[in-house]
Amino acid sequence: MEVIHHEPHGRASRIVEYNGVLYFEIHAPADAARRQMTMYDQATALLRRYDELLGQYGSDKHHVLRAEIILRDASDLDEFNRAWTEWVDDGFQPARLTHTGLILPESVLLGVVITAAKKAA
Numbered sequence: 001m002e003v004i005h006h007e008p009h010g011r012a013s014r015i016v017e018y019n020g021v022l023y024f025e026i027h028a029p030a031d032a033a034r035r036q037m038t039m040y041d042q043a044t045a046l047l048r049r050y051d052e053l054l055g056q057y058g059s060d061k062h063h064v065l066r067a068e069i070i071l072r073d074a075s076d077l078d079e080f081n082r083a084w085t086e087w088v089d090d091g092f093q094p095a096r097l098t099h100t101g102l103i104l105p106e107s108v109l110l111g112v113v114i115t116a117a118k119k120a121a
Helices: 039-056 074-087
Strands: 003-009 012-018 021-024 064-071 095-100 110-117
Touching: 021 039, 039 074, 039 110, 064 074, 074 095
Parallel strands: 064 095
Antiparallel strands: 003 012, 012 021, 021 110, 064 110
16 A cells, blocks of 8 residues: 655645545644634634545545544633534544644644545545
8 A cells, every 4th residue: 555645845744645544734723823713713714624625635524533633722622612513413423632732823722633534436
């Protein structure tokens, strides 16, 4: 099996594909650096972006295997969960890890890393 590096840049690739599985690098809401957004707004925007990215690479949210959510502040968890619950479809909840991390730029409240299976051809 071949390892495919999609959109390599600097120290990482945007997505690495192996054996029908897509490994995404961390993504954060693009607008967060340009305008003030609530956690709910950032999460909703980022999850919509993941819908686009998953589709672009032959997957969708029903094929997400694992999600790692990094929050700047644990007190934002309820607002993130509100957006997450609206996005994820019942019966298709992936394995999930949520933790805090201060590596995010100050205006960015969250980052998400997803691992997803490609849809069958």
